[in-house]
């Protein structure tokens with residue numbers, strides 16, 4: 001039987017430098033809190049623009065019981081609405097993706113245009129005011145083609161800072177002129193925070209990801225070069241030399257590469273262009289480009305990999321020839337949807353410029369390997385013997401950053417709501 005706990009007490013007594021106590025990962029009360037304090041308040045990554053290439057293209061996303069409808073209009077703008085009919089509330093678009101003219105509710109035919117305005121509602125009488133029954137809009141921001149939405153009435157304004165910093169990094173990869181080559185939905189059997197924690201360290205990479213680590217140096221993914229023990233000093237020095245050389249070369253070519261790390265209680269992110277070792281060009285098994293059509297105006301295949309991580313729920317890898325984006329969305333305390341999207345140049349033809357199997361292989365295998373670890377972490381932290389364990393200061397500094405951010409976010413939420421949470 002689960003022991004009782006007090007949410008605010010658990011948040012306040014969190015020990016720095018250690019993983020969280022079990023209820024954070026397993027209790028429904030914490031998931032509800034995470035949805036309220038984080039997923040309904042902050043900017044959340046949900047899609048990429050090439051998922052909606054044409055007017056009328058529509059994508060739906062679920063966040064904590066809220067269904068969001070993204071729609072590209074005739075003016076090529078993308079808008080987000082609550083996917084709920086203003087008549088009696090029926091779900092408007094029931095598919096994950098579709099193409100529509102107007103938004104027509106299947107129940108009684110109420111019809112909304114691309115701005116969410118109600119344009120047809122039969123049998124409602126002469127006094128009925130259609131203008132008061134438009135779809136509820138949701139804030140949306142596309143950062144160089146990466147679509148973030150915010151369910152809050154007043155979204156955090158520091159999305160401006162993320163846009164300002166990141167657009168020079170992302171724009172050169174020209175997402176607008178990409179197409180979706182492949183998408184997968186993987187349900188990880190773990191809490192969303194375990195999915196993110198697993199993503200923010202590469203302590204596990206050497207032992208778990210033989211495919212991913214072929215062109216990567218572990219030192220690039222959160223492994224601190226400060227740990228210069230005998231065994232590793234040569235590898236560290238080699239990596240630092242490559243890093244300095246490649247950054248110099250890329251920056252001289254107008255390709256922003258330096259590490260960016262912005263931490264706030266709201267829109268936090270980190271980005272860095274990392275070298276691919278040896279002759280590495282891309283995240284493929286042979287480390288060569290997967291698509292012969294390079295992105296944007298690139299002519300050089302050896303541009304390393306630009307990685308971009310955001311709190312609370314996304315990470316992205318931009319190579320010279322393709323892009324892979326990931327969003328993690330909670331389904332239940334112990335289940336998380338990881339949606340992965342592979343993008344190539346819109347003119348790249350499968351079979352001619354790229355082989356889909358080759359393109360998706362590394363991250364398909366890596367995702368599955370990560371999902372297995374997240375499952376083990378989840379069942380382990382639900383075991384009565386579990387107690388918060390120490391993060392490695394050398395390989396897991398970004399977990400500490402994430403957990404600090406998470407706890408601060410909850411505390412701010414308590415303060416702003418003056419929540420009084422009863423003990424269970």
Ligand code: FES
Nearest residue numbers: 085087088105108
């Ligand atoms: S519930 Fe949508 S038209 Fe009636």
Ligand SMILES: [Fe+2]
Nearest residue numbers: 198205209370
């Ligand atoms: Fe991993």
